[in-house]
Amino acid sequence: MTAPYRAVVFDLDGVLWDGEPLYHEGFNIVLRPLGHEVTSQEYEQIMGNSVEAAWEWVIGRFKLTEPPEQFYATYDAAVL
8 A cells, every 4th residue: 555645746836837928828829810919018917817807908908899708718728
């Protein structure tokens, strides 16, 4: 019989691995077919917000008419 785990290691994003470049690219994967792209400077404005708040910012920035929920599945597939 193996002993139970003595410890568990997990990453609070940015400690062991920085996911921000992946999340930034996820927005652009969704936006490029629509003719838009979030720049690095723009991404800094939404970094740290919830996905919902970030998409609200993106929708306002590019004056998109689609509801944010329309983008979630494509974004999730890009970053997960």
